[in-house]
Amino acid sequence: MDLDEAYSVKTPQDSKKLYASWAATYNETFIKANDYVYPLAIAQHFDERVATADVSTVIDIGCGTGAVGSFLANLRPVLCIDGFDISPEMLAEAATLRRIGNSPVYARLVEVDLTAELPLCEYDAMISAGTFTHGHLGPDTLMNLLQLVRIGGWFVVGINSKHFVSQGFGDALKVAFDSGKISEPECQDTQIYGPTSPHFGDLATIATFRRTN
Ligand SMILES: C[S@@+](CC[C@H](N)C(=O)[O-])C[C@H]1O[C@@H](n2cnc3c(N)ncnc32)[C@H](O)[C@@H]1O
Structure with missing residues (x-):
């Protein structure tokens, strides 16, 4: 399995099929092999921006095998983290993860197609890495997901930078801000892969904002 195959998905059913066959080796053949540093960057960004007192529950969108949740649980040991994903095989991997003290990283793991009924x-709060990208979740879905977070709650959402403008994420966020649904997004680019990766240089835009209405 390689990045081209991951980027070739077009529909939720394609994702289900791809990740069913990839789940057992995803951590080795994708995360390790590509020096995938994005989940750590997102978790650190969340920890730096979102006050501990503001959040006790967070949803990890497209949690996959749980890389984002693992890093976040290390940074915020008492935070309750739930994970949503379309792939039962990826969720099964996430379910094996433990915090220091042996409690599960994820309190609840939910199999759901996030482009359908929520x-x-x-x-x-909401956190996400690697899921707002080629053929996965688009800007309409991101806007629909706003309802999963309370008014005043936080979003720290990574979006593939190539698609931020071309797929309309930037426009969707602007419309949401202009119509009073969210605070003005703070957008910061981060590397998806480390310097040893052949894909070093691919960027994600981390959008941080709050729900205001
Ligand atoms: C590249 S993986 C990222 C996983 C994890 N966040 C990480 O950074 O390692 C993308 C994830 O999005 C999930 N996904 C794709 N389409 C989805 C959909 N329509 N609804 C829910 N999850 C979806 C996939 O099953 C997969 O686990």
Whole structure:
């Protein structure tokens, strides 16, 4: 499995199929092999921007095998983290992760197609890496996901920088800000892969904002 295959998905069903066959080796063949530093960068960004007292629950969108949750749980040991993903095989990997003290990294793992009907829930914050990208989740879905976080809650969402403008994420965030739904997004680019990766230089834009309405 390589990055070209990951970027060739077009529909939620393609994602389900791809990640079903990739889940067992994803950590070795993708995270390790590509020096994938993005989950750590997102978790650190969250920890720097979001006050501990502001959040007790967070939802990890497209949690996959749980890389983002693992780093976040290390930084915020008592934070309750739930993970949503379309792939039961990826969720099964995330379910094996433990915090220091042996409690699970994720309190709840939910199999859901995030482009379809959403469960009713209200988190204090949302975090995501690697899921707003080629053929995965687009700007309309991001806007629909605003409802999963309470008014005043936080979003720290990574979006592939190549798509930030071309797929309309920047425009969607501007419309949401102009219409009073969210605070003005603070956008910062980060490396997706480390310097030893053949893909070093690919960037993600981390958008940080709050729900205001
Ligand atoms: C590249 S992986 C990123 C996983 C993890 N966040 C990480 O950084 O390692 C993208 C994840 O998005 C999930 N995904 C893709 N389409 C989805 C959809 N429509 N609904 C929910 N999850 C989806 C995939 O199953 C996969 O686990």
